[in-house]
Amino acid sequence: MTEVNGYQQSDNEKKLTILNLPALEAEAKKIIPTGGFGYIVGGAEDDWTLRQNTLAFQHAQIVPKALSNIESPDLSTQIFGIDLKTPVMMAPAAAQGLAHSQGEKATAKGVAAVGGLMSQSTYSSTSIADTAAAAPGAPQFFQLYMSKDWDFNYSLLDEAVKAGVKGIILTVDATVDGYREQDIINNFQFPIPMANLEKFSAGDGKGKGIGEIYASAAQKIGEDDVRRIAEYTKLPVIVKGIESPEDALRAIGAGASGIYVSNHGGRELNGGPAAFDVLPSIAKAVNHQVPIIFDSGVRRGSHVFKALAAGADLVAFARPVLYGLALGGAQGVQSVFEQIDHEFEIVMQLAGTKTIADVxxxxxxHFNYQD
Known part of the structure; x- marks a missing residue:
């Protein structure tokens, strides 16, 4: 273990034997300190929307296809001209040093090992440059929590462009922090510095609560901000936190190159719909004008299949990856992706789908199962 400001970080580095991804949560709880685990696992209020995110996948069923005359499904795909070996990507997740001493650097290595796409949060434990350097040549996105201070925004965007990121994810559904009871119960303060905040803080970025951090974030985000970031970086801007067709079309009209359907993993607006339930209507409205990324509640290969069949182009997840990170470092992250890809490949075969285009x-x- 590595200790930082009294916080015990995992140093594990090993491949994992995984039965299923949901089982990783209980194992990770044994080694991630209480405050850090509560921050990672918790949702808003009583976690209703968090729970519905995964339950909603039961609202649609996959049709098996026999006599399909296929074998060895191909998981490779492409987005924005980036070739990927899997349609499953790492969602932007803050403060991964809470799970492991190598934080985002280890995650980037694990994602690169499976030929996937990494995305890094503004509130990461490691810098944009260090995360990029951990997996040289592997594709990465940078996720921006817009600040009220545009000098700060431009500085981060400059670093992201210099580091060679392939796209900017602009999060628009977290202008204030959700009411996260786990953090209140634990009186949680970030014990580990956030590398991207250090140069803009009087101290070292540690010792702040999530509310204090969000206080400096922009509460007013509009269409002009999408245009401004796209024009400044000359990179695809993917607008994250879209949950309605109207917002999707508004984002595209503002110059978004991609739509990211997500309810922040149930961490923001409790009582909102499960992300999977709104995906089909958004995909219908977008009508292939731009790619769609989806996250929230993904835990199984069948979930990946359903999300792609319902209109997504890439499927992202975070919590299970962070559990794998804590349990096994970069190799643990790799193990998590290999597990969900393995499950997904089985589903592809049984559904008679050879390629992601087929999926x-x-x-x-759709049947209304009560259990």
């Missing part, structure tokens, strides 16, 4: 055309049926 996107696969029919889903």
């Amino acid at each position: 996107k055309q696969a029919p889903l049926t």
